[in-house]
Amino acid sequence: MKPVFSIPQTPFIKVTGKDCIYPVKRIFCVGRNYVEHALELGNEVDRKQPFYFTKSSSSLLGPETDLIYPPMTDSLHHEVELVVAIGKSLHNANKGDLEKSIYGYACGLDMTRRDLQNVAKKQGKPWDMAKDFDGSAIIGSITESEQVPAIQSANLKLFLNDQLQQIGKISDMIYSVDEILLDLSKYTKLVPGDLIMTGTPAGVSPVKVGDRLIVQIEGLKDLTLKVLEK
Numbered sequence: 681m682k683p684v685f686s687i688p689q690t691p692f693i694k695v696t697g698k699d700c701i702y703p704v705k706r707i708f709c710v711g712r713n714y715v716e717h718a719l720e721l722g723n724e725v726d727r728k729q730p731f732y733f734t735k736s737s738s739s740l741l742g743p744e745t746d747l748i749y750p751p752m753t754d755s756l757h758h759e760v761e762l763v764v765a766i767g768k769s770l771h772n773a774n775k776g777d778l779e780k781s782i783y784g785y786a787c788g789l790d791m792t793r794r795d796l797q798n799v800a801k802k803q804g805k806p807w808d809m810a811k812d813f814d815g816s817a818i819i820g821s822i823t824e825s826e827q828v829p830a831i832q833s834a835n836l837k838l839f840l841n842d843q844l845q846q847i848g849k850i851s852d853m854i855y856s857v858d859e860i861l862l863d864l865s866k867y868t869k870l871v872p873g874d875l876i877m878t879g880t881p882a883g884v885s886p887v888k889v890g891d892r893l894i895v896q897i898e899g900l901k902d903l904t905l906k907v908l909e910k
């Protein structure tokens with residue numbers, strides 16, 4: 681049967697240094713995964729259980745694309761994050777299954793309508809409209825895992841108009857990448873094409889039209905963009 685309309689091409693991300701693309705299926709995000717960030721937003725630190733929210737693959741904004749300031753917010757925050765790209769199916773995984781399960785890593789920004797999120801938090805409502813909108817998942821090119829063996833000891837940095845605004849260590853995550861994979865694979869079968877945004881360190885702040893953002897994670901390709909008018 682013929683489709684009644686055509687749908688856009690599967691979103692994808694370039695692979696660093698290769699003539700390849702990584703097709704994107706789903707985007708999972710980890711909340712409150714750095715102590716100082718949980719505290720700066722007035723949240724408790726929970727070491728018992730990670731929690732997740734999701735972004736649509738259509739919210740993806742690739743490298744070399746600027747962000748158009750989204751509607752319905754006056755407080756659009758940046759959250760610099762390490763992005764993990766799944767390379768092998770994981771379901772109810774145990775430690776032995778994790779080998780070669782990560783295709784690669786990328787620099788990411790979990791853009792957040794903080795004003796909407798604060799209201800939703802207070803009212804016990806879902807975060808979707810605060811987290812999942814066009815351009816809210818900004819992800820740089822994916823570098824294959826074997827190119828970055830020291831990723832777990834890397835720093836992540838966010839420069840806002842050339843000022844260092846966020847800095848953190850991947851080793852300071854409350855739940856490590858391995859722990860996230862083991863836990864998340866209990867809830868869903870992770871498959872190649874799935875991305876995980878692993879949480880942000882302290883220093884989140886609002887951006888405005890005209891701002892320039894640079895994300896740096898050691899070993900990965902920088903992510904650079906501007907915020908454009910609505």
Ligand code: MN
Binds near residue numbers: 759879
């Ligand atoms: Mn985040």
